[in-house]
Amino acid sequence: MITNTELEYKGNLYPDQIVDFKKDSDKFYFTTQNGVILEITVIRNSTIRFRYATDHVMEPDFSYAISPDAPRGYKDLKAEETDTEYLISTAKVKVLVDKKSMRVQISDLEGNIINEDELGFHYEENYTYGGNSVKMSKITQSGESFYGMGDKATHFNLKGKRVHNWVTDQYAFGKDQDPLYKAVPFYIGLHQNKAYGLFFDNTFKTHFDFAHERRNVTSFWAEGGEMNYYFFYGPDMSRVVRSYTDLTGTPELPPLWALGYHQSKWSYFPESRVKQIASKFRKLKIPCDAIYLDIDYMDGFRCFTWDKTKFPDPKKMISELNEDGFKTVVMIDPGIKIDRDYWVYQEAIKNDYFCKRGDGPLMSGKVWPGQCNFPDYTNPEVREWWAGLYKELMSEVGAHAVWNDMNEPAVMEVPTKTAPLDTRHDFDGHPCSHRKAHNIYGMQMVRATYEGVKKYVYPKRPFVITRAGYSGTQRFASTWTGDNVATWEHLWIANVQVQRMCVSGMSFVGTDIGGFAEQPNGELFARWIQLGIFHPFCRVHSSGDHGDQEPWSFDKEVTNIVRKFIELRYQLLPYLYTSFYRYYKESIPMIKPLVYHDQEDQQTHFRTDEFIFGEQILVCPVQEPNAKGRRMYIPRGTWYDYWTNETVEGGSEKWVDADIDKIPIFIKEGAIIPKYPVQQYVGELKIEELQLDVYYKNGIENSMIYEDAQDGYDYTKGEFSLRNFKLTGKENELILQQFKDGNFITTYETFKLNLMGLPFKIKSIQLDNESIALKDVKMNGSNTIHVTKEFTTLHIIGK
Incomplete structure (x- = not known):
């Protein structure tokens, strides 16, 4: 085990000899x-929490x-004790604590x-603010x-990088610029094919060094608060991401329309x-x-008001x-204009x-309306009031969803771009300064918004959107990556x-397609749409x-390409919705690097461009x-080119043709x-038949x-339809088995099966062990058949 060093080094203090040990249920x-x-708290077999305190005092x-x-x-x-160490064992990991130095070593059950x-843990007194x-x-x-x-x-x-967490309004940010709009102090480590995760749950400004300063050291630190981190063991990366997401939560299912295509601009007005x-x-x-x-x-950028000149009758328009x-x-936005005639301002002043x-x-700062005050969303009473402000907007005027912006909070014309650090917050009964509350300010704003929107729709x-966020914000809102730029580099960014956000627990994410700042040309816009429809x-x-x-x-060619890809998104909505269901239910990210x-x-390990959309679609933007076209890496296995239905064997880089009207799928x-x-x-159409594109495999695959x-809460009471399919392909046959769950009755009665890549001509078909004439399944050529949605086993025999 590692040996102890000096107790004080460069002003840092270190733990010395352990003199007391006790166990209390799941805590040591x-x-x-x-x-x-x-x-040390054992949360689950492979999720362990480590929390350090100094001066014998554990904070609340x-x-x-x-x-x-x-x-x-x-x-x-x-738990076991030897002369030199303590050893805590779960069903998945062993945690060794050195008696001399309190250093920790985590291994799997085989000793790796x-x-x-x-x-290990060390600390330094903060003479400016107090604490460590x-x-x-x-x-x-x-x-x-x-x-x-x-x-x-x-x-x-991130190997070799140093990054920082301090949510920041970073207009037109550039590649490698940091920090940005989110603070997600969670990373995944991978070595010798074993993955683990580490979540540093500290809301102060935090810093992470991934072997940047010293190539054999990874470190993280905070400018206040506790050393409080959660360790997640895989060994699969998927298990790590799911454990972290389980801990910080997932959103409920959104209405299906929220997964459609959306159009925005700063700003669309007037009503006409x-x-x-x-x-x-x-x-x-x-x-x-x-x-x-x-x-x-x-009206003058005052939240919860309408400019009656531009929008004389918003209820009618909506x-x-x-x-x-x-x-x-x-x-x-969070900034409330300082205006004694403004009802929201009056209520906030009256109630402190x-x-x-x-x-x-009062803390004040300039935003779009001019000088503003800012509600303290870390106070539960303020959150309840804020939620109530949405009543008129949602219940009476009829707005469908809310977008919280500028909630870092962004403050103009000050060097810090945000609230002064001495601003005070309630922090749900744990009063603190903005140093501690800054990174969760936007999260608590959107939490209050979510509660209000949920109540009044x-x-x-x-459906709620936020720009700023901290770990766990995904429980309340979707998000986007902020004020990007219309450049090819930003398409890469x-x-x-989005891939990074998805493995960081926040799957309901996208970008400003085409770029927020500056002007894309038609080609860049088309290429960005081609990526964005998969977000x-x-x-x-x-x-x-x-x-x-x-x-x-742009020109007609671009318009046609954009239409083609937006139409593809709408075709894939049941696939995307299923991916969201798995995210909500099983903490599985919707996009997988x-x-x-x-x-x-x-x-x-170093691929950046390619990703898996849902479970089974590989995408690589141009x-x-x-x-x-472009070179891309095809992962191991056999894949069908979406455009040509030709198969390709993965495990290497390949050139893929992709002119302006295509991307590799x-x-x-x-x-x-x-x-x-x-x-x-x-909801425009009643779905009369569900199309299933079936891609033949010599082997087994589940879908x-x-x-x-598509809206409402009946799904939480069993009103859903979950179909699990098992495909088994052999040289001269294809078997589809369907396992159904849930009480929801879909509007369609039949499936249209498009059979891709069959290596044989269809000779006969059995449906639930009964032979049926080919004419009865409406054979269309040799690869499209129509069958009842209620089948259990479909057996296609070749010749």
Whole structure:
């Protein structure tokens, strides 16, 4: 085991000899001679919490990140003591604590070291603010790679990088610029084909060094608060991501329209312009489900008001848009204009809901309305009031969803871009300064918004979007990556950021398609749409100061390409919705980087461009101009080219043709991909038949289709349809078995099966052990058949 060093080094203090040990149910306490306490909590067999305190004092235990529904429980737990160490064993891992230095080593049951302290926990008194800066250093294993950390705009593998968490309004950010809008202090380590995760649940400004300063050391530290981290063991990366996501939570299912295509701009006004945009979508037959109203819909940028000149009758407008299939999404910011005649301001002043500075005066800062005060969303009473403010907007005016922006909080014309650090917060009864509350301010704002929207759109489901976030924010809102730029480099960044967010627990994510700042040309816009339709949140948004950015804003060729790909998204909605169901139910990310998909393949560890959409669709965007195709890595296995149905063997790089109207899309062999007919908006058509694209495989593959009423809460009471398919392919036969669950009755009665890649001609078909004439399944050529949705086993025999 590692040996002790000096107790003080470069001003840092270290734990010394352990002098006391006690066990209390799932908790173990170790106390050193110099007053450091280590509390180890076994959450699950492979999830262990480490919490350190100094001066013999454990602070009250509180976290905004941890889901109240996080699963707990373990199978085996035992503790042993030797002359030199304590050993805690679960059914999955062993935790060794060195008696001399309190350093920790975590191994699997075979004794392979997974994670090991270098200097381990150390700390330094913060003379400016009081308390400690807390630090942890770990040994970087040979060949170790690092992933995660939220929205970092850098290479997907973080090895050799140093990053920081301090949510920041970073307009037109660049590649490698840091920090950005999210603080997600969670990373995944991978070495010797064993993955683990580490979540540093500390809301102060945090820093992570992934073998940047010293190539054999990974460290993380915070400028205040506790050294409090959770360790997750895989060994599969998928298990690590799921354990972290289980801990911090998943959202409920959104209404299906929230997964459609959305159109936004800063800003669409007046009402006639909004209706003109809506009308053009329908005229050009480009599917769209939502139109966004940015801050210009308000009266002088005052939240919860309307500019009656631009929007004389918002209720009527929203109702008319809804009749044409458009949901209306409105923006709400945190800054409340200082205006004694403004009712929201009056209520907040009367009830003392605004944040105050350290010496007492209200914290104020300039945002769009001018000087503003800011509600303290860390106060439960303020959150309840804020939720209630949505009543008129949602229940009476009829808005469908809310978009919280500027909630870092962003403050203009100050060097820090945010609230002063001495701003005070309630922190749910644990009063603190903005140093501690800054990273969760936006999260608590959108939490309050979510509660209000959920209450006032009931019995429909809420849809809320946030720009700022901390770990766990995914329980309340979807998100996007902030104010990007219309450049090819930003198309690359968008792809990496969304993959990174998905393995960081936040799958309901997208980017401003086409770029927020500056103007894309038609080719860049088309290529961005081709990527964006595969992101869980799909929205075009632009700053509006450089012209329009609608699907028809370029030439006819671009408009047709954009329509083609938006139509593809609408066809794939049941597939995407099923992926969301698995995210909600099983904490499985909706987009999977190649290393997540196949960590055993070393080639995937540094791949950035390719990703798996859902479970079985491989996508690789084209990210440079004038391209007629690109080289890409095809993961191991057999894949079908979506456009040609030709098969390709993976495990190597290949050139793939992809002119401006295509991007490389491949389907895993054996997959069953459900498709709806193209609709102009969700719910426009009654689905008469579900198309299933069946990709032959010589072997076995499982697929799933989840459906429900597409809105409302009946799905929580068993009103859903879950179909699990098992495909078994042999040389001269194909067997499809269906296992059904749930009480929801779909509108369609039949499946249309498109059989791809059959190596034989169909001779006969058996449906649930009964031979049926080929004419009775409406054979269409040799590869399309129509069958009842109720079948249990479909047996196709070849000749």
